[in-house]
Amino acid sequence: MTTKLKPVDAVVVGTGVVGSIMAKELADAGLKVVALERGRMIDPQHDFAVPSTYDELKFDRFSDIFQDLSRETLTFRNSPGERALPMREMGSFKPGEAVGGTALHWSTHARRFLPWDFETRSRTVERYGKGMIPENCTSQDWGITYEELEPYYDQFEHLYGVGGKAGNLDGVIQEGGNPFEGPRSREYPNPPSPMTYAGTMFATACAELGYKPHVNPIAAQTQAYTNPYKLMLGQCIRGGFCTSHACSQGAKANPSTTVIPALLKQENCEIRPLSNVIRVNLDSDRKRATGVTYLDASGREFEQPADIVVLGAYTFNNVRLMLLSGIGAPYDPVANRGVVGRNYSYQSHGRVTMFFEEKAFNPFMGGGARGTAIDEFNGDNFDHSGLDFFGGAYVNVASAGALPIRSTTVPAGTPKWGSEWKRAAAHYYQRNFSIRVGGGCQSYRQNYLDLDPTYRDANGLPLLRMTFDWGENERKSIDWVTGKAEEIAKAMNPSRMNTSGQHGHYDIVPYQSTHNIGGAAMGADPATSAVNKYLQSWDVSNVFVIGGSAFPQNAAYPPTQTIGTLACWAADNIRGTYLKRPGPMA
């Protein structure tokens, strides 16, 4: 039994960083909007109250703001020859499940991608020749440039109150900022954060080596701030408990602080929590969506008709809904044809942890990604001639608060338990910090998403299947940049050093990052992309698929700010162009 509801102008799937902005912008344009969220409603004042947010165990493991895998997970294998098995326990990444989405627990690294990141393939071929790109690599241009997105990066930064220092204002390099960033039209809305001891030590060592250190731009408010939706955000108190955690201070910019309170006041928009969309409905010639079907908390089926369908969920859900609904051709890695599920990618990492004997870093004081970074080894900011990889990594220190279960780090070679471990843990907790090497991740033919033939969710629908392993390019680039990070580390004279790179196979167990991207890539060519540059489905023109799913490969920087920026860009183009003349925009 399906209950057919009254039609609306637009239905938005998901209420995270994308869904919240899309619902707000479309409602502001006068549309009647319904936003469907599979998770529960969040009341930040009570859900994220003092002192219960200061609970490492809860947010590492139990919190119901993370996806409930008992109802839906995905299956995973390293290569197409293996049998995929379900990810039974949360590990490598933590997708969200609540009004506010995954961004409720992001760590606030608010970076614009480099201009190069949007034109990875053409610029690499242009500078180094075709031979630089491995044969099985499917990385491609985005079909959009940094220049086109710049006003929307600016919009997002003001929405989220990002604090930082410009490095390039209209082409003029600014002292103290990141000289490698693309030109920006104006300064950040908030000042950069005052610096921690670790961030200062790292910046000093980098400057002495001739690099250009700068303060990480972050969306943990560096001062009280009112955003363009007239919402007030509090100042970050540097209390730590940041990554994986919700913020009790209203200082971490996220959908629940920057957009949703304004959305809840809007009469022409409704957020329906505990509403799990299972399908986009298409008309008989499959060129037009008629709305979506969802299940409510008690499993009752509803059809919500709408003129516009926005898939604004997490990467996995956007791709899965396209596959379950038959929107776009599923990717076939053997023939290298089809687009949905193609170019799934992730984020590569290296790390150098330095241990000192006579220092005190007070590592529990932290706020978002507060720290410093250099960008000399990111993207194509350095000459790769003679190197056997392309792309790179940004090198940074960031203090989100070293919590004791996860961050009691000891020098390599120390036993994992017993007296020796205890002595090292007691001595070094206060006396270590890490340089993090955040790397890009190219896309490959053998890394993709499709529907699993065996395992099903609680509604009987096939789970998404992930086939993924690290590429040689990522192993090499992380090794190389981590070598540079080690040189910087040595300049600080630590007594001991742990170094880790991107070796071996991708392992779904240890937490790495919630930076799963691709599978519904945007692009200029319908043969290799699922959506056009306006995030509009090539096949069903009233469906927009917006999110990390649209990245054709991953940049080194964390993805959240670019995901939000794509929403601002898509919303503006829907308002300015599509609503006047519905139909294919490219």
Added chain:
Amino acid sequence: MQESAEAPHVFNYLTQPEVRFLDAAAARLIPADDLGPGGKEAGVSAYIDNQLNSVWGSHGRNYRSGPWPEGTPYQGFQSRLTPREIYRAAIRETNVHCLKQYQKAFEFLGPREQDDVLKGLESGTIELSSVSSKLFFGLLIRNTMEGFFADPIYGGNRDKVGWKLIGFPGVPPSNYNDLIDEHNVPYRVEPVSILDIRQGKVQLDAQGLPKHVRLGNQE
């Protein structure tokens, strides 16, 4: 700040022999020594008992449908058994091994023998009949560390001994921003837990955040 003795834990899931096993294991994984109390004193067994009664103990938020073939190490946890079931089976079977090998249960072995058994579980050289010993040890070490370092509301980290060991201050105050320029100056305080706040043991400011009491900076 006055530390009152916390009420003894009433074990709900674990049996007395299981508690004695876990106390003995926690005492080797994190020994009491000149640096302070260890895992046993911190109440790791009480913590594990609480965890086995929680949603996590029965993998209530995990995917639990079959089929259950063995996976590669990169595919993660694939056992049909929940943590409750793993602890129950593995403790019993480890004791069977100890009785065979040493004619004594684990809790009665000397420290060196206990370490050998723990290493045998860790490396997988001791084979248990119904569960992988590595899987069991992985849960045991993870839960022991959690029971030592998680907020005392979960029953472990008694008297915040884990936090005192490393110098973690717990729930933050509202004034860390004032200290941002205190570079290389260790911030030492009596740690504050959520439990302390719930029990009304600490002074709070208008926001409900604790006022930390700083300790001297001498080692």
